[in-house]
Amino acid sequence: MQTFLRGRDMITTQEWSKEEIDTIMEVALDLKRKRALGVPHAYLRDKVLAMLFFFSSTRTRTSFEAGMAQLGGHAQFIESSTTQISHGDTAKEIGEIIGRYCDGIAIRQCDWGIGNKYIREVAEAARVPVLNMQCDVYHPFQILADLLTILEKKGDPRGLTINVSYAYASSYQKPISVPQSLILLMTRYGMNVRLTHPPEFKLMPEIVEQAKENARKSHGSFEILDDFDAGFKDADVIYAKSWGCLLTTNDLEESARISQKYTDWITDERRMALAKEDAIYMHCLPADRNIEVTDGVIDGPNSVVYDEAENRLHVQKAVMALTMS
Numbered sequence: 001m002q003t004f005l006r007g008r009d010m011i012t013t014q015e016w017s018k019e020e021i022d023t024i025m026e027v028a029l030d031l032k033r034k035r036a037l038g039v040p041h042a043y044l045r046d047k048v049l050a051m052l053f054f055f056s057s058t059r060t061r062t063s064f065e066a067g068m069a070q071l072g073g074h075a076q077f078i079e080s081s082t083t084q085i086s087h088g089d090t091a092k093e094i095g096e097i098i099g100r101y102c103d104g105i106a107i108r109q110c111d112w113g114i115g116n117k118y119i120r121e122v123a124e125a126a127r128v129p130v131l132n133m134q135c136d137v138y139h140p141f142q143i144l145a146d147l148l149t150i151l152e153k154k155g156d157p158r159g160l161t162i163n164v165s166y167a168y169a170s171s172y173q174k175p176i177s178v179p180q181s182l183i184l185l186m187t188r189y190g191m192n193v194r195l196t197h198p199p200e201f202k203l204m205p206e207i208v209e210q211a212k213e214n215a216r217k218s219h220g221s222f223e224i225l226d227d228f229d230a231g232f233k234d235a236d237v238i239y240a241k242s243w244g245c246l247l248t249t250n251d252l253e254e255s256a257r258i259s260q261k262y263t264d265w266i267t268d269e270r271r272m273a274l275a276k277e278d279a280i281y282m283h284c285l286p287a288d289r290n291i292e293v294t295d296g297v298i299d300g301p302n303s304v305v306y307d308e309a310e311n312r313l314h315v316q317k318a319v320m321a322l323t324m325s
């Protein structure tokens with residue numbers, strides 16, 4: 001167990017060792033148990049987390065805010081448009097200044113080609129941990145919650161097959177940070193990771209290469225498919241969600257035209273039946289119901305989406321307690 005984690009940033013799980021991630025899982029389970037039993041766990045009394053959002057959120061905002069309160073501290077919600085950022089406050093100034101007021105800085109900045117760079121600039125300038133609440137490249141806290149959910153529902157993940165798949169959505173070009181973070185982390189836990197997407201929905205080549213290398217080291221496997229149905233076959237975990245064809249085009253009209261070719265990429269009961277009988281259905285939410293996934297699947301017996309959403313709270317509290325205490 002690696003325990004000296006004070007001051008560390010969480011920008012991607014790839015920058016944390018497996019032993020350190022195991023520590024996060026253990027602490028998260030301990031905090032989950034304490035909350036269930038009503039045992040106080042104010043490890044961050046008098047500490048303050050600044051939460052800077054450039055993009056909307058339901059789960060991330062509420063779980064970080066609740067988590068800080070349960071740890072005895074306080075979380076500030078800062079919507080970027082209410083700050084002086086558009087009038088000149090640089091990433092360096094945000095890191096330097098907010099880092100002097102607060103004990104941690106959490107940021108959501110998902111703009112393609114901008115978000116990760118911004119978070120890293122803040123981290124470079126800040127004297128306190130910087131936590132990535134989702135950028136254009138990574139969504140580490142979602143994926144830590146996903147790992148905890150798989151451990152709870154399935155036990156030892158080694159040898160299990162997870163299908164990380166594109167699904168159609170009509171709402172907007174969603175970031176690729178969830179599938180990228182999933183293939184990076186699940187390949188480190190010896191899973192057989194299947195990435196399924198149409199040709200236009202590729203992920204960043206450097207992330208795919210890292211996932212392949214992770215799989216090699218963990219004795220898991222990594223494969224890429226372009227057949228939606230084939231991705232479900234005999235899988236233990238189905239994680240099918242929409243993302244944008246950002247590596248193909250930045251043009252919104254063109255991306256909408258491309259997406260229209262794949263309106264039948266919806267997780268439905270017939271496809272779930274191709275997976276193992278006890279397969280779990282996961283989604284980070286929000287989902288486009290009856291477009292990405294049918295009500296029957298997301299509300300059905302194989303779905304674990306609410307336990308998965310709950311686990312955001314526990315893993316985030318674990319990382320905050322370990323890095324900000």
Ligand code: CP
Binds near residue numbers: 056059060061134284
């Ligand atoms: N899954 C997730 O990050 O949800 P929000 O966008 O609502 O925070």
